Amino acid sequence: MTNNQEKKFYEKTPAERRAILGKKFGLSADELKAMAADARPEGAQMVENYLTDYRLPEGVVTGLVVNGKEYTVPMAIEEPSVIAAACNGARMTAYAGGVTAEKADRLMIGQVVMENIANPYLYRNHLLKQKDEILKIANDAYPSIQQYGGGAVGIRVRCPEDFVVLDLLVNVVDAMGANTVNTMAEAVGRWLSSKGQTVVAAILSNYATDSLQSVSVALEFPDVATDQMKGADVAARIADLSFLAQVDSYRAATHNKGIMNGIDAVLIAAGNDWRAVESGAQAYAAMEGQYRGLATWHVVGDKLIGKMTLPMAVGTVGGSIGARQLTATNAKISQIKSVPELAAVAASVGLVQNLAALRALASTGIQEGHMKLQYRVVAMRVGATAEEAGPLADRLAHLDHVDEDVSKEELSKLRKEQGHD
């Protein structure tokens, strides 16, 4: 590049980009300094037009028992109450022996979509007969996966409306597998094109119905009792709320949001593509045409039984998992060694997260616990230091009405009382 040729924005260094944006959008010297402090050289290799890292608070859920093993699991999330609720749910379920996670299937799906097929159902049978050749084309396109015991292992052919969809089933071993599956699907797509078919798309499906994870727990009523309510009453309310999430999409969306609060936070800390799992989970929630809550709770005899099944397309290698030191550190903390273990633990966090939310809704409501933590965030927002945030949050919790002005007033009162003003 010659000197007089202006570099395009994407060709500039992160520092140059920050300076340009600083000028254009009036960012202060402090703001630019903070962005520079959080920037990492690796970041520029990960995304286009990199500026800095956007950080999230990370904590751990402690005492989570899954299949008899106790876990401490890192979670990265900005919502103050989520990890507290996960710990609460983990504690309740641990009393009951913990969560049971079934051994999950682990195949990813690559879709090769065709259109303009004269007779889709005849063509479907024709494709099914060519299974061995199709699998060979797929495996030849990504041979390295076979060294790890994986590869394309099966096909299915579906005919939604006028399309013919060839689903390639791929064992991606420990990876999330998007690259492997896309490479294989595209190779099969090229082969079908060479045979004169109109291939519309060749891409992984995030509706990972061949990677379903089931988790369950059986609680005694006293495990869910609160100071004000007997365990049997709380359990009955939890079961009612669970039923509501099966029949009312408005409630189901929030029920599932609570579940994904836990799952997403675990997956972010594990360096996984949580949007992939999120979209698969949401599709699974609507698989019968009615969008439903993913976890269900029933009172059976003297027990509260919770169950959940959802697609869990996770990985412990590949993608951007290796690009952050913290992901490796988190894996040491969680002691999760394999994909089935990560799927089991993440789904378990989702289930206990749901239990904690429903128990709070069934008894005191969630605002009491939520607001205690939320007030700390409000405190920081109005300028409280880390030391002042706790005492200020306690003061705010005792007021009838809290807004930013009230919080500022309380902060200055606190400072006066502490002799800092």
Ligand code: MEV
């Ligand atoms: C908040 O992030 C999640 C909850 O609303 C979930 C629920 O209502 O089940 C507490």
